[in-house]
Amino acid sequence: MKKRFVFFMIGALLILGACGGNSEASGSSESETVTIGYFPNLNHAPAMVAKQKEMYEDHLGENVNVEYQTFPDGSTFMKALATGEIQGGLVGPGPAMNNFISGVDVQIIGASSTGGTVIVSRDGSGIESWEDIEGKTFISPRVGCTHDVQFETYMKEKGITSERIGGSMTHVTGEPARYQSMFENGDIDVATAPEPWASVMEAEVDANVVIPTSDVSFGETLPAAVMVTSDDMIENNSEQVQKLVDAHKEAVQYINENPDVAIDITIEGIADITDQQLEKNVMESAWERTDFTYEVDADVIQEFGNSSYDLQFLKEKPNFEGFVNTSFIQ
Known part of the structure; x- marks a missing residue:
């Protein structure tokens, strides 16, 4: 609940420091x-x-x-x-x-x-398909973020998981705009990249598309x-x-x-x-x-x-009743 x-x-506690207020009546003449x-x-x-x-x-x-x-x-x-x-x-x-x-x-x-989530590998990493990702280091913006869950769901279905849940993949986090430099430095092998950063790395550092948007879990529906x-x-x-x-x-x-x-x-x-x-x-x-x-x-x-x-990002199976409200887009 x-x-x-x-x-x-x-x-x-924090309302006095909020940047935007919505406490005024919608009909108020004050800005x-x-x-x-x-x-x-x-x-x-x-x-x-x-x-x-x-x-x-x-x-x-x-x-x-x-x-x-x-x-x-x-x-x-x-x-x-x-x-x-x-x-x-x-x-x-x-x-x-x-x-x-x-x-x-x-x-x-x-x-x-x-769409827009693409799994790419660093040129020279030897990773050409999902089978090659076992034991490698991957990056996502945050632990348990949307792109992380999409990637780890796909890999778990293939029998490969992160060290966090007893597997072999090492997980690090960072801002997508920094992925390119991390590839260039050899700091990471695989990136769960939201667009346009996947296309940037394809163009700038010859990143390889390992799992396209159409294949990654929830890629075209979520x-x-x-x-x-x-x-x-x-x-x-x-x-x-x-x-x-x-x-x-x-x-x-x-x-x-x-x-x-x-x-x-x-x-x-x-x-x-x-x-x-x-x-x-x-x-x-x-x-x-x-x-x-x-x-x-x-x-x-x-x-x-x-x-x-x-994937054990959540301690309990979620109940999303009342979470999605479509009344405003009808």
Whole structure:
């Protein structure tokens, strides 16, 4: 059962330091701030498009000041959501699930994209297929993150597991933007790479695709990123949540109708955050492995959670009742 008092206590202690407040009535004439969180990854392109095109601003209205905050991983994003530092945004389903189970008041209110997770190996590592990964070192953004679970689920089905659960693979973590330099230094053998970083490493350091998006577990069904907000926002400011979702849906539709422009916006958005200017041909390659959609299937989320439990990332088999809320995307 969710421990709602955890969120209440954290909020009570830290509300004075929160960047954005949602305590004002939605009809108030005073200006308030809504902060949107996202990552510098391709599957978060809807947030970058919405930011560049001022879609959130258009939907929320002139009395709402919209700010944006980027994060290196899901753990820091979810902490910001729990403390009211952000009011919503895009995050991997894994961190959202883990926090829901641990008692943080969070709901998925839409998807952002599917696909985009690619397992690549370092040139010279001798790894050409999944059989060669046994005993090697792999990297993911965080332990138990979305890309980690996808990879470890696939490998477990092949009979290979990480040292964490008695297997042979060594697991390290790091930001995807650093994968290329770690490959160049020989620090890691395999990367669970969210796009566009897989395509970057293919182009820059001759990385080999070992497990493509179409083959990795949940590769084409699981949302690579989901839109989330807090229970507090839904219960006390549902009108504003609807406007956030409407802006997000507009961004997804714009991406699908204007892919060339959306690619340029995403390249610029990633460069602003990471100082890495990606080549357009690299982004086009990454784009082909990604499908942008705001639709989300609760059954797939449950299956992914069950797999996280099987891999011992979770102590109990999860019950996601009340976690996926599709009422805003209808």
